[in-house]
Structures are given as structure tokens and as C-alpha cells.
Amino acid sequence: MLDSLTELPLTKPSVGVEGLQQAREKVKNLCEETNALLKKNVYKNYQLFIETSKEISFLKSEMSSLSQLINEEQNLISSLQEMSICGDRQGPLSSSMDKKDLTINNMDDRRLSGTTGKPGTPGRMGSSFTSDTSNSFDKIDQCMSPIGVNFGESEMLEEECQSDSEMAPTWLIELSEDLDVCIAQRNFEDAVNLVHKFNDHFALYPKFCEDPSQADLKNKINGQIEDLIKAVSKELEIVPDRPMQNGPRAARRAVNLLIRLGRSSMATELFLAQRSAILRYCLMQQKKEGATLPYIERMSTVFFTNIQESCREFQRAFGLANTTSGTGTLSSADSISLNNMNDKMSGFSLSLAMACLVSWVKKKLKHYLDSFCGHVFTTQVPPSIASECIAIVNHQCKKLRSNVHIDLVFYCDQRLRPGIEKIINESRDKLMEAIKHRCSNDKWFPQNFGNKAAMTKFLEEMKECNLNVQNFVYDECRLSLTSNTTSFAKSYLHCLRDLVKLSTLFTHKLMVNALVTPFKAHMRHIDKCLRDDNFRSQRKLIVINANFVLDTLLPMVIQYCNTKFNSVPDEILSLSIRDYC
Known part of the structure; x- marks a missing residue:
């Protein structure tokens, strides 16, 4: 039994370090993907929430304006009911109808009384009946005879009636009232359709427009069209206290109606004025x-x-x-x-x-x-x-x-040109003053930081500027670059990053000049010191600093310019020419 137990594997094969690292990387990648998806979903839901809230606010304002209009219409209807004259006319109408009935009855009574009150002789009724009927038949014959009818005049009357019915239909007569109703009910779409129908009718019957008798109707309808335009344009008017009361849907509706009414310039002006008010409100x-x-x-x-x-x-x-x-x-x-x-x-x-x-x-x-x-x-x-x-x-x-x-990039560059040129000139002048001051105090001694901690801190500062000076360190705390050289490198790179952002079509040449001039000034200082007999013992150190500027700093400048401009100005490329001994 013990022998069989010893043959069994007491431990399972464990996962190695590489497997754990791979699993960790997979979990980390899954976490990053999950976080990215969650961020996208949150951003998408946030955008939907913003759009929904905007629509709700617009609908809320429209509902409030709609309720206000309903209240106004209710008040108007109640006032019209109070001022109605239907009840007052009922009495006179009924009295007039009664009088008419009375007169008719009296006439009948008189006729009846004329026949019954004076019966006369029996033969008189027969003779009067025959005489009346004979007279009526004579009148009928006269009416039916071809001599008594003027066909030319009747045909002219029929044509005039037909032309009048064609040129002045019923809807045109009632158009004024229909427009008033549509404007009062704010049913602007139907009102615009009526206006188009009115214009089409006048275009179809031009003689109707020249008729002096229809001038009043045309002037009245034209006045109502102007009222309709004013009512539609109020949809785009701005209320000082509530510049965002109307939503974009209402604005698009008003613009469409004004364009259909032939007021596209008014629609453009009012729409842009409304957007100006919204912009001003958001900035405030x-x-x-x-x-x-x-x-x-x-x-x-x-x-x-x-x-x-x-x-x-x-x-x-x-x-x-x-x-x-x-x-x-x-x-x-x-x-x-x-x-x-x-x-x-x-x-x-x-x-x-x-x-x-x-x-x-x-x-x-x-x-x-x-x-x-x-x-x-x-x-x-x-x-x-x-x-x-x-x-x-x-x-x-x-x-x-x-x-x-x-x-509008060109216009923006043109407007900002004076300020940008001022900043470029000030940056160049400040850098030149700093170079002049440091060069006057440059004794060409290597830097000594005293301890390794200070050296480490300095190296980190240089790495933040993308400068690697580890190869120039010796004795753990000494650097074969002077303080003038390292200070120039840091300040020049800071100035480079700032000036590149100011490069436009108008200021690019000035920006390049602001980069080239300080660099040449520093190189002239190095060349002057190389030729000076007072620094003969520091010649090796000067050459090391010159090589750092030309072999380390300048390639960084060229690469940065190539990244930002997709090309390097010739003035900067010419800085790599070694003209010192």
C-alpha cells in the first residue's frame, strides 16, 4: 500500500511565472477594454441625456406658450360670447317675421273679403274667371313668342355670369375670413397654402387683377399676408429675458414658412439674430x-x-x-x-x-x-x-x-498677427538677453553637484526637457557641460515649443528668425572662446560643449520642426555647419 502511494504524484504541475504574467496581461487588457467600453457607453448615454434634456426644455417652453395661447383664445371666445348680438337680433327678426306674416294674412283676408264680402251676382264670378284666365294665357303667349325674347342680351348675361363665377369663386370671397381664422389659431401652414392658392389664381386670371372692382379685395388680402408674415416672424423674435425659449424645431418651421412666403432674407436675418442671442447668453x-x-x-x-x-x-x-x-x-x-x-x-x-x-x-x-x-x-x-x-x-x-x-483659419491668423508678432519678438529678446548675461559670466568650468542625489535630480530635470546628458557625467557628481550650456539648452527648447505654436502664414518667417538668431549668438560665443588664448587650457571642454549643442541639441530642434511643419526651414538646417576651429 505504501509503495502504491509513493508512486502517485503528490503535487500537480504548477503554472510558471511566464504563465502568470500572461494571465495577468490578459486580465489587464480585458480590464482596459472593459473600461474603454464603459467610458464610451457613459459618454454616449450622456450625449443622449443632453439631447433629451434639450428637447424636453424646448417642449416645455412650447407647452407653456401653447397653454398661454389657449387661455387667450378662451378669454377671446368668452368675450365674444358676452358681446354676441345674436340674442338682440332675435327680437327684431321675430317681430319683422311676425309683421310679414301679418301683412300676408291681411292681404289674403282682404282678397277673401273682396270676394266674399261682395258676392254680387252668380254670373259675375264666371265672367271674372274667364277674363282672368284669358289675360293670363295672353301673357304666356307673349312670353313664349320668339318676337318677345332678345337672345343676344340673354347670352351676354349668361357669359358675364359665367365669367364672374370663374373669376370670383366662393373660396376667394371667403379667403379673407379664412386667413383671419388661420392666423388667430396659429395654423400658419394652412394660411401659407391659402396664400399660394391666392397667388396661383391671380397668375391664372391676370384680367382679374386688372379689374378695378377687385382692388379692395386684393389690397385686403395683401394686408392679411403682411399680418401673417409678422405673426410667423414673431416665432424667431428674441425675448431679452428668455433667449432660448424657442427650440430649433420651431425655428426651422418658421424659416420654412418665411421662405415659402418669399421672405428668405428676413428669415436669414431673424434666424441669425436668434442664434446671436443664444451665443451671447451662453458666453454670459x-x-x-x-x-x-x-x-x-x-x-x-x-x-x-x-x-x-x-x-x-x-x-x-x-x-x-x-x-x-x-x-x-x-x-x-x-x-x-x-x-x-x-x-x-x-x-x-x-x-x-x-x-x-x-x-x-x-x-x-x-x-x-x-x-x-x-x-x-x-x-x-x-x-x-x-x-x-x-x-x-x-x-x-x-x-x-x-x-x-x-x-476662417486665414482670417483668425490675420486678426491675431499683431499680438503674435509682439510675443515672438519679446521671446527672442528675452532669450538674447539671457544668452548675453550668461556668456559674460561663463568661465568654462565643468559642473560639480557635490553628491549623487543632486546629480540624479539634475538628470531628471534634463530628461523632462528630452535631453539625455548621462554620457557627460563623470566621477558620479561631475558634469563635463558648463552651466551656461545646459541653461541655454533648456531655455532654447522651451522657447522652441512656444514659438512653434505661434507659426502662421504671416508669422512663420519671423518665428524661424527668432529661433536662428539666439542659436547663432550662442555659437558665436563658443567660437570666440575657442579663439581666445585665455581659454587655451579649457579648449577640450569648450569643444565638448560645442559638440553637445551641434550633435545633441540641434538634431532635436530639426526633428521637432520636421514633426510640426513636415519640413525643416533652410535657416535651421544651415546651423549645423561647423565654422569654428
């Missing part, structure tokens, strides 16, 4: 507090998000959603002024509408950039923060171009 909700960079980032997000939403709503309302993708990207050069549009266009032009939208976006961007310059281009804001703010605005303009096909 942001508090003007905190640091400059978070404030600019928050305001830029609110502004450009609202602009994109306004552009999408405009394209939906004016039927441009399917045309912008085919027309390409529009710029500020394609814009026109709203005042140049005809107020009564016979046809709706998509190009004019899109030009008005671009003009509106350009105007709003101008106001925003004016406020932006007042916050960023000041002495209290350092160049690094200012460059971050400018990069945020440029990024948002590029998103606007890709999302709604409106390119």
Missing part, C-alpha cells in the same frame, strides 16, 4: 474668474461649439445640409453683407444663404478675437501661456473647417 453664463489659460480654454470651447451648432441648424433650416459637402469649404472671402440681399427675392438662393452664414460667423469670430486679444496679449500673461491660448483658438478654427466646411 461663463464666469470671468480663474487663470488665463483655463478661462480661454473654457470660453473657446463654448464659443466654437455654439458656432458649429448654429451652422448645423442653419444648414438644416435652409436646406443646405446636403449641399455643403458638394460645394467644398467656404472661406471669409465668399461672404457678403446681409444688407446687400434683396428683401423680396422671388427665388431662394443657396449661395446667398451660405454667404450670409459665413459673414455671420466671421462677424462673431471678430468680436470673440477682440475679447481674446484683450485677455491674452497683455504684460501679465507670459509668452508660454499666450502661445497655449493661441494654439487653442487655431485648433478650434481647424475643427470648424473640418466639421461645417467654413474656413
Whole structure:
């Protein structure tokens, strides 16, 4: 028995370290995938929640306005019932009917009394009957004879009656009342259909328009059409206390009705005025507090998000959603002024509408950039923060171009050009002053940090700047690079990252000059020290520092420029030429 037990395996083969690590990696990957999916679902549900809340708020405002209109109609109906004159007319009408009945009865009584009150002789009734019947037959013969009828005049009367019935139908006579009812009930779609029917009728019967007798009817209906336009335009009017009371669906409905009524320019102007009020309201909700960079980032997000939403709503309302993708990207050069549009266009032009939208976006961007310059281009804001703010605005303009096909990057660069040039010049001057000050005190001694901990801390600081100087360390706490060289490398890289963000079509050359000038100034200092007999003993150390600048720092600058611009300026490439001894 013991022998059989000893033959059995007492332990199972265990999983190795590699298997555990693989299982751990699988679990870690599954956790990351699960977290990513959860984040996507949460973000999607959050977006749905935001859209639903917007629709609910819009529906709530529409329900409140609808209830207010219902109350007004109820009050109007009750007042009409109180002022009704149907009850007052009932008495006179009944009395008049009674009088009519009385007169008819009296006439009958008189006729009867004329026959019964004076019976006369028996033969008199027969003679009167025969005489009356003979006279009636004579009258019938006269009516039926062809001589007594004028066929020409009767045919003319029939044609006139027929033409009148064709030119002035019943619905046209009742059109004024129907329009009043539709406007009072806010049934604008039916009212617009009646207006189109009215215009089609006048186009079909032009002689009816020239008839002086129908001028009053036409003027009255034209006045009601103007009232209809005013009622529809109120859907897009702005209430100061409640700029977001009407939802996008109501705005699109009003725009469609105004376009059908031939008021496309009015629809454009009112719609953009409404979106301006919403934009102003959203910006006013942001508090003007905190640091400059978070404030600019928050305001830029609110502004450009609202602009994109306004552009999408405009394209939906004016039927441009399917045309912008085919027309390409529009710029500020394609814009026109709203005042140049005809107020009564016979046809709706998509190009004019899109030009008005671009003009509106350009105007709003101008106001925003004016406020932006007042916050960023000041002495209290350092160049690094200012460059971050400018990069945020440029990024948002590029998103606007890709999302709604409106390119205002050129206009933004043009508006920010004076402030950007000022920042570039100030950054270059500060870097030049620092180089001049350090070079005047440069004694060309290696750095001694005293202990390994200080050296480790310094190496970490250099790694944060993507500079690896481990090969220049000796004796654990000594560095064969001078403090002037390391300080120049750090400050130059910081300046490089800030200035690259300020590169635009207008400022690229100035930015390159601001990078080349300090680099050449530092290299001239090295070349001067190499030629100076006072530093003959430090010549080896000077060469090491020069090689670090040319072989380590400059390739990083070239690579960074190539990453940002997809090319390297020739001025920067020429810095690699070694013209020192």
C-alpha cells in the first residue's frame, strides 16, 4: 500500500511565472477594454441625456406658450360670447317675421273679403274667371313668342355670369375670413397654402387683377399676408429675458414658412439674430474668474461649439445640409453683407444663404478675437501661456473647417498677427538677453553637484526637457557641460515649443528668425572662446560643449520642426555647419 502511494504524484504541475504574467496581461487588457467600453457607453448615454434634456426644455417652453395661447383664445371666445348680438337680433327678426306674416294674412283676408264680402251676382264670378284666365294665357303667349325674347342680351348675361363665377369663386370671397381664422389659431401652414392658392389664381386670371372692382379685395388680402408674415416672424423674435425659449424645431418651421412666403432674407436675418442671442447668453453664463489659460480654454470651447451648432441648424433650416459637402469649404472671402440681399427675392438662393452664414460667423469670430486679444496679449500673461491660448483658438478654427466646411483659419491668423508678432519678438529678446548675461559670466568650468542625489535630480530635470546628458557625467557628481550650456539648452527648447505654436502664414518667417538668431549668438560665443588664448587650457571642454549643442541639441530642434511643419526651414538646417576651429 505504501509503495502504491509513493508512486502517485503528490503535487500537480504548477503554472510558471511566464504563465502568470500572461494571465495577468490578459486580465489587464480585458480590464482596459472593459473600461474603454464603459467610458464610451457613459459618454454616449450622456450625449443622449443632453439631447433629451434639450428637447424636453424646448417642449416645455412650447407647452407653456401653447397653454398661454389657449387661455387667450378662451378669454377671446368668452368675450365674444358676452358681446354676441345674436340674442338682440332675435327680437327684431321675430317681430319683422311676425309683421310679414301679418301683412300676408291681411292681404289674403282682404282678397277673401273682396270676394266674399261682395258676392254680387252668380254670373259675375264666371265672367271674372274667364277674363282672368284669358289675360293670363295672353301673357304666356307673349312670353313664349320668339318676337318677345332678345337672345343676344340673354347670352351676354349668361357669359358675364359665367365669367364672374370663374373669376370670383366662393373660396376667394371667403379667403379673407379664412386667413383671419388661420392666423388667430396659429395654423400658419394652412394660411401659407391659402396664400399660394391666392397667388396661383391671380397668375391664372391676370384680367382679374386688372379689374378695378377687385382692388379692395386684393389690397385686403395683401394686408392679411403682411399680418401673417409678422405673426410667423414673431416665432424667431428674441425675448431679452428668455433667449432660448424657442427650440430649433420651431425655428426651422418658421424659416420654412418665411421662405415659402418669399421672405428668405428676413428669415436669414431673424434666424441669425436668434442664434446671436443664444451665443451671447451662453458666453454670459461663463464666469470671468480663474487663470488665463483655463478661462480661454473654457470660453473657446463654448464659443466654437455654439458656432458649429448654429451652422448645423442653419444648414438644416435652409436646406443646405446636403449641399455643403458638394460645394467644398467656404472661406471669409465668399461672404457678403446681409444688407446687400434683396428683401423680396422671388427665388431662394443657396449661395446667398451660405454667404450670409459665413459673414455671420466671421462677424462673431471678430468680436470673440477682440475679447481674446484683450485677455491674452497683455504684460501679465507670459509668452508660454499666450502661445497655449493661441494654439487653442487655431485648433478650434481647424475643427470648424473640418466639421461645417467654413474656413476662417486665414482670417483668425490675420486678426491675431499683431499680438503674435509682439510675443515672438519679446521671446527672442528675452532669450538674447539671457544668452548675453550668461556668456559674460561663463568661465568654462565643468559642473560639480557635490553628491549623487543632486546629480540624479539634475538628470531628471534634463530628461523632462528630452535631453539625455548621462554620457557627460563623470566621477558620479561631475558634469563635463558648463552651466551656461545646459541653461541655454533648456531655455532654447522651451522657447522652441512656444514659438512653434505661434507659426502662421504671416508669422512663420519671423518665428524661424527668432529661433536662428539666439542659436547663432550662442555659437558665436563658443567660437570666440575657442579663439581666445585665455581659454587655451579649457579648449577640450569648450569643444565638448560645442559638440553637445551641434550633435545633441540641434538634431532635436530639426526633428521637432520636421514633426510640426513636415519640413525643416533652410535657416535651421544651415546651423549645423561647423565654422569654428
